[in-house]
Amino acid sequence: MTPSRRSFLMGAAALSAAVATPEMVRAAAALDAAAGADWALATRDVEGDTPRQAMRLIHGRAPRGLEGALYRNGPAKFRRPGGSATHWFDGDGMMRAFRIRDGQATLEARFADTPKRRTETELDAVVTPGFGTRGDARARIGSNDDANAANTAVMAAGDKVWALWEAGSPLAMEASDLSTKGFVTLRDDLKGMPFQAHPRYAPDGTIWNVGTAGGQAVIWRLNPDRSLNDAQVVPLPRASYMHDFTATDRHLILVLQPWVFEGHAMPVVSALHWRPEMGTQVLVLDKADLSQRRLYDLPAFFHFHLGDAWAERDGTIRFDVAASSDPRFAVDGAKVLVDGRGVVPGDPARLALVTLHPDGRAEMVSSEVVGEFPKADPRRAGLKRRLTAHTWGETRGRPLPTGLAVHDWDKDRSNAFEFGVHQVVEEAVFVPKPGAVAEDQAWLVGPSVNLKDGRTELHVFDVARISDGPVATWQAEVALPAGFHGAWIG
Amino acid sequence: MKTLSSVFAPVAALAVAAVVASPAFAADLTLSFPTAAAQGKIMVAVFDSAAAYGGQGQPAKVVLLDAAAGETQVTFDGLPDGDYAVRAFHDLNGDGKMNTNPFGMPTEPYAFSNNAVGNMGPASWDRAKFAAAGATAQTIDLK
Numbered sequence: 001m002t003p004s005r006r007s008f009l010m011g012a013a014a015l016s017a018a019v020a021t022p023e024m025v026r027a028a029a030a031l032d033a034a035a036g037a038d039w040a041l042a043t044r045d046v047e048g049d050t051p052r053q054a055m056r057l058i059h060g061r062a063p064r065g066l067e068g069a070l071y072r073n074g075p076a077k078f079r080r081p082g083g084s085a086t087h088w089f090d091g092d093g094m095m096r097a098f099r100i101r102d103g104q105a106t107l108e109a110r111f112a113d114t115p116k117r118r119t120e121t122e123l124d125a126v127v128t129p130g131f132g133t134r135g136d137a138r139a140r141i142g143s144n145d146d147a148n149a150a151n152t153a154v155m156a157a158g159d160k161v162w163a164l165w166e167a168g169s170p171l172a173m174e175a176s177d178l179s180t181k182g183f184v185t186l187r188d189d190l191k192g193m194p195f196q197a198h199p200r201y202a203p204d205g206t207i208w209n210v211g212t213a214g215g216q217a218v219i220w221r222l223n224p225d226r227s228l229n230d231a232q233v234v235p236l237p238r239a240s241y242m243h244d245f246t247a248t249d250r251h252l253i254l255v256l257q258p259w260v261f262e263g264h265a266m267p268v269v270s271a272l273h274w275r276p277e278m279g280t281q282v283l284v285l286d287k288a289d290l291s292q293r294r295l296y297d298l299p300a301f302f303h304f305h306l307g308d309a310w311a312e313r314d315g316t317i318r319f320d321v322a323a324s325s326d327p328r329f330a331v332d333g334a335k336v337l338v339d340g341r342g343v344v345p346g347d348p349a350r351l352a353l354v355t356l357h358p359d360g361r362a363e364m365v366s367s368e369v370v371g372e373f374p375k376a377d378p379r380r381a382g383l384k385r386r387l388t389a390h391t392w393g394e395t396r397g398r399p400l401p402t403g404l405a406v407h408d409w410d411k412d413r414s415n416a417f418e419f420g421v422h423q424v425v426e427e428a429v430f431v432p433k434p435g436a437v438a439e440d441q442a443w444l445v446g447p448s449v450n451l452k453d454g455r456t457e458l459h460v461f462d463v464a465r466i467s468d469g470p471v472a473t474w475q476a477e478v479a480l481p482a483g484f485h486g487a488w489i490g
Numbered sequence: 491m492k493t494l495s496s497v498f499a500p501v502a503a504l505a506v507a508a509v510v511a512s513p514a515f516a517a518d519l520t521l522s523f524p525t526a527a528a529q530g531k532i533m534v535a536v537f538d539s540a541a542a543y544g545g546q547g548q549p550a551k552v553v554l555l556d557a558a559a560g561e562t563q564v565t566f567d568g569l570p571d572g573d574y575a576v577r578a579f580h581d582l583n584g585d586g587k588m589n590t591n592p593f594g595m596p597t598e599p600y601a602f603s604n605n606a607v608g609n610m611g612p613a614s615w616d617r618a619k620f621a622a623a624g625a626t627a628q629t630i631d632l633k
């Protein structure tokens with residue numbers, strides 16, 4: 001931390017003529033800069049579980065009818081004495097539960113108790129290779145789940161929540177106390193098959209997901225009770241890195257960006273190569289018959305996250321994407337985040353709308369709105385909609401968003417609320433108001449890290465009045481690092 | 491008064507003589523798989539060299555335990571003293587193969603001696619090897 005260096009610096013300034021040479025002052029300033037960016041709290045290490053605590057209402061009032069829990073996942077332990085994760089995606093997963101009941105909010109958090117975390121706790125060193133972390137020879141990896149950080153997203157599953165990663169099994173945790181139950185095997189012969197972090201929920205309750213291995217993908221189809229309905233392996237036209245996919249009520253849509261695996265290597269990013277000349281392909285599969293497929297071509301872009309898709313009557317398919325021009329954030333920017341200092345290369349992602357026409361043409365139109373973590377109305381998953389909630393305010397060089405917004409694709413404009421650079425704003429989920437049907441009759445619920453106060457906050461926005469700011473804000477006693485993705489269980 | 495070293499010197503000399511006289515003492519190696527489910531068979535291979543363990547040679551001992559009948563332990567009597575490592579897998583469905591998922595990852599439980607875990611592959615000889623001398627036991631968790 002920096003206070004002692006800051007006070008030394010200020011003291012030095014006051015006494016400069018008498019004591020400090022310019023060299024001393026410069027040296028102290030360099031130390032101060034090296035000590036960390038103002039946003040470094042967002043990637044701090046958490047040393048242990050955080051027992052349930054009341055959050056204090058600091059703004060507005062709890063909306064009537066908002067009852068439930070926001071479960072959120074994200075990395076919360078990067079650094080150990082014998083070696084550290086060097087990439088934001090490789091920290092140990094910590095499940096957070098923000099519970100709202102009777103107008104009160106609480107927060108608790110527990111680490112996913114994974115083999116990776118056990119090994120690294122024992123060795124007091126991060127040794128496991130990951131997405132961008134090299135790891136070392138002490139790693140113990142007998143299967144992909146031995147490297148599973150369980151740190152990316154959440155899926156509700158009865159009285160459990162599943163902590164999702166990208167390249168391994170879901171990890172079941174108790175929804176009531178966040179204790180770890182173990183990896184989920186959906187069928188014995190599918191043990192360890194990758195189950196990615198962004199399942200898509202169909203209007204009929206079916207849950208679809210994917211997992212990739214080079215040039216093939218497993219397509220998961222789960223029943224509403226989270227049991228397995230079917231799993232099929234399909235070939236892909238290319239071995240793209242894929243973090244997300246999307247779906248209409250009738251189609252699965254796999255966006256194959258030109259960031260492709262060429263050979264096997266660890267960490268993952270070292271095997272990936274950016275080939276913009278290949279363009280981006282969009283593979284559309286018919287949910288009813290996965291052998292029925294259609295391939296569309298788009299110019300090259302990089303993305304992590306897609307919005308829910310929909311199909312129109314004439315067969316036109318549309319979906320949104322948080323797109324950027326290259327994978328520099330994934331390779332280098334995410335390392336800056338764990339360093340806790342430095343400049344993030346490249347430009348922040350912008351929202352774009354992709355249209356796949358029945359005649360085989362595809363087009364992508366950028367809104368020019370800076371945004372990430374797109375989320376949409378769950379009542380309209382796979383169906384026509386006009387709104388996308390997203391984070392906002394990220395600027396060139398500085399990582400992490402500072403506001404929230406809702407983009408209206410019909411009007412092609414975003415209504416935003418900017419907290420200011422003292423807040424790191426995380427993904428917010430769409431929570432429909434009880435009994436309401438209109439798309440904007442919903443709340444956005446999501447946290448932020450208040451850098452000024454050193455605390456985690458939970459905000460509720462009215463989707464119809466985002467620019468008015470939160471209708472309620474609670475503040476915790478602690479600051480948890482910024483997470484990735486969450487799920488609301490009402 | 492005799493010193494301790496003079497008391498033990500003849501014993502040490504005897505031991506050296508014995509080693510020279512015969513290839514090695516006999517070791518009785520007991521392998522237990524207490525967490526194995528009561529189904530299928532457990533295939534166990536014991537190796538006495540890094541080369542054999544690495545696939546360049548035959549195992550010193552091989553056994554098939556009938557886990558379905560509750561057999562989860564085996565003792566190999568009279569092994570020469572030395573370093574050994576064990577590979578084991580639980581053929582749950584009894585098809586004689588180590589089954590894998592569609593992406594080639596094992597779906598049936600397996601383990602190595604010392605409960606060693608590899609680094610994106612089988613546990614290395616260095617992680618799995620143990621010295622067997624006299625009564626030696628390894629408790630192995632198949633997972």
